[in-house]
Amino acid sequence: MDTCIQKIREIAFQLLDKKEVERVIGFSNGTIPMATSPITIASKQDTEKLVFNSTCGLNLANYIRQQKGKIAVIAKGCDSRNIVTHIIENQVKRDQIYIIGVPCKGMINKSKIKALFEDDILKFDEDGDTLTVESSSKKETLSKKEYLRDNCRLCQHKNPVIYDILAGDPVKEQVLDVPYPDVEKIAALDADARWIHFQELTKNCIRCYACRNACPLCYCPTCFVDESGPQWVGKGQDKTDVNTFHFLRAFHCAGRCTDCGACVEACPMDINVRDFTRKLNKDAFDMFGWEAGLDQTKRPPLDAYSPDDPNDFIK
Amino acid sequence: MGNLLEHMGIERDRIHFSWISSAEATKFVDVVKEISNKVRALGPNKKLVKDYN
Numbered sequence: 607m608d609t610c611i612q613k614i615r616e617i618a619f620q621l622l623d624k625k626e627v628e629r630v631i632g633f634s635n636g637t638i639p640m641a642t643s644p645i646t647i648a649s650k651q652d653t654e655k656l657v658f659n660s661t662c663g664l665n666l667a668n669y670i671r672q673q674k675g676k677i678a679v680i681a682k683g684c685d686s687r688n689i690v691t692h693i694i695e696n697q698v699k700r701d702q703i704y705i706i707g708v709p710c711k712g713m714i715n716k717s718k719i720k721a722l723f724e725d726d727i728l729k730f731d732e733d734g735d736t737l738t739v740e741s742s743s744k745k746e747t748l749s750k751k752e753y754l755r756d757n758c759r760l761c762q763h764k765n766p767v768i769y770d771i772l773a774g775d776p777v778k779e780q781v782l783d784v785p786y787p788d789v790e791k792i793a794a795l796d797a798d799a800r801w802i803h804f805q806e807l808t809k810n811c812i813r814c815y816a817c818r819n820a821c822p823l824c825y826c827p828t829c830f831v832d833e834s835g836p837q838w839v840g841k842g843q844d845k846t847d848v849n850t851f852h853f854l855r856a857f858h859c860a861g862r863c864t865d866c867g868a869c870v871e872a873c874p875m876d877i878n879v880r881d882f883t884r885k886l887n888k889d890a891f892d893m894f895g896w897e898a899g900l901d902q903t904k905r906p907p908l909d910a911y912s913p914d915d916p917n918d919f920i921k
Numbered sequence: 922m923g924n925l926l927e928h929m930g931i932e933r934d935r936i937h938f939s940w941i942s943s944a945e946a947t948k949f950v951d952v953v954k955e956i957s958n959k960v961r962a963l964g965p966n967k968k969l970v971k972d973y974n
Contacts, residue, residue: 793928801930801968846971853929857922885928919923920938921952 610708613773614680615653617706621678622650627704628675631666632656640716640730640739644669656680658773659732660750663713663871668822671697679703680773682710684757684866686766687899688822691862694902697825707769709777712750712758713867717876719753722746757867757880760785767900786888792881803881804849810875811848813841817879820872823859830854856882861890861906864899931968934959 618630634645634655642662645655646669658680666679667688681689686707692698719739720727729740737748762785765776784790792803815831818824830838831851839854840847856879863883870880890896893916894907907915923936937956941949960966 789928797927797930797932799930800928804929840971844971846969849929849969853925857925860922860925882925882929885925889924920940921955 610774611656611658614658614706614708615656617771617773618647618653618656618678619650621704622648622653626676627678629673630656630678630680630706631669632680632706633658633662633664633666639727640714640719658708660712660714660737661716661730663716663755663867664820665822665866665868667692668820668868670703671825673698673702676702676704678706680706680708681766681769682708682713682866683761683763683765683767684710684864685822686768687763687864688866690768690899690902691823691864691906694904694906695862700902705766705769705771707766707772709765709772709774710758710761711764711777712754712761713871714750714753715755716871719748722748755867755870756788756878757865757870760787761865763864763897763900768902785891786884788881789884789888792885804852805845807877807881808848808852809845811843811852811877812875813843813848813851814874816872816874817869817877818855820868821859822866822868823862824855830858852879852882855879856886859883860886861894861896861908862898863887864897931966932963934963935966 614632618632621627622630629646629648631644631646633642635657636643640661642657642659644664644666647653647655665685665688666681667685670677670679670689670692679689686705689703689705693700714737723741723744725741725743727739727741731738735750737750737753739746739748760782762779762782764779766772792800795803818829839850863886865880865884865887867880870878873879890907896907898906923933923938926936927933939952941952
């Protein structure tokens with residue numbers, strides 16, 4: 607991916623230089639090692655600020671709504687699927703965005719790397735599949751493959767599905783015989799054990815809504831958790847309210863989630879909120895043969911009626 | 922939605938979906954009877970219930 611950033615900067619420079627776009631949305635280095643944050647640049651001198659590496663785990667499709675003028679956005683496989691979802695849901699027009707597609711080799715699980723160190727990480731470098739991470743007390747050389755995020759490990763759409771230009775050579779897609787092993791593992795438990803699993807999962811939730819804010823699907827002007835008339839869900843730390851929030855947020859993403867992992871990436875408490883959305887992704891796939899964001903011309907399953915829709919749940 | 926609730930550990934028999942016309946009084950009675958029998962068999966629900974004490 608090291609060569610990829612030069613290409614991204616070149617493309618961004620050309621686009622801004624020729625005034626083909628007004629702004630470019632990409633990633634820049636964060637204030638601490640192993641962190642990148644989204645950035646919008648409007649001048650070609652700033653293209654040097656753009657970076658792209660295995661720590662760019664957020665989803666830039668979240669920032670393309672309600673922008674004026676033509677904008678360029680850097681999109682991994684999952685980001686591009688969320689752009690398709692935005693187009694289907696009339697949040698952006700295709701001709702308003704210029705998509706710089708990046709074939710993705712997966713993003714890293716920062717929490718897993720942080721757990722190897724007792725002190726703060728001071729330096730992070732990446733060369734192909736080798737990660738070098740340094741703190742004041744030790745230096746570790748890691749294989750990126752072993753530190754991929756769970757969603758990247760199970761990703762079957764690494765290449766952008768929609769783009770105007772690619773900033774690298776397409777990568778080989780994996781085809782999984784069992785695409786949802788995590789969901790099946792939970793489903794194999796009995797009802798009480800499943801309940802305990804989700805209680806344990808959400809017990810540290812501080813209701814900061816970082817998962818919602820990082821999610822490109824969550825763009826309601828007023829989220830149901832913020833409504834006060836009626837107040838759908840309590841605002842405190844009561845476990846029933848916490849569960850209701852996670853359950854309903856996940857359900858709002860049914861048939862739309864691309865499993866980009868931005869929610870988990872943003873969670874300060876390391877809660878794998880994907881345990882909720884993954885079940886719905888599996889259902890959408892099993893019942894409707896649907897994976898979100900692959901085709902601009904198809905309506906999502908919860909948005910369309912077909913006489914073949916499974917309806918044995920209704921009496 | 923029923924599937925996700927079930928996945929979270931809510932018993933399937935507590936969740937019912939039905940489409941009943943206002944003219945189908947007997948169907949309404951039958952469905953409510955069936956639901957209340959199933960839920961009675963499961964006993965009181967302790968999940969997703971707020972404890973105010």
